[in-house]
Amino acid sequence: MCLGAPGQIVEIHGDVAVVEFWGARKRVSLERLKEPIVCGDYIIEHHGHADRRIPPADVLETLALYYASVCSLPGWRVLSRNGETSTSLRA
Numbered sequence: 001m002c003l004g005a006p007g008q009i010v011e012i013h014g015d016v017a018v019v020e021f022w023g024a025r026k027r028v029s030l031e032r033l034k035e036p037i038v039c040g041d042y043i044i045e046h047h048g049h050a051d052r053r054i055p056p057a058d059v060l061e062t063l064a065l066y067y068a069s070v071c072s073l074p075g076w077r078v079l080s081r082n083g084e085t086s087t088s089l090r091a
Contacts, residue, residue: 004051
């Protein structure tokens, strides 16, 4: 089973965005999105592509569900920018 990851758009360069996933940044293609996207929006990323925009009202719940279902498994941890383990969720 594959699972898309929620992340926040921090930069947009044409059809490519820089997206932050709990402190890690990655380039993501926006070509599949049918709606406009702006910095600060959250998306679901899968295999380097943004599959959909997360509605603002659903962001915190989506992050919490993702964290509870994936990041809390043994061996998984979320790192902050300074490399320390972080368990906080913020939108």
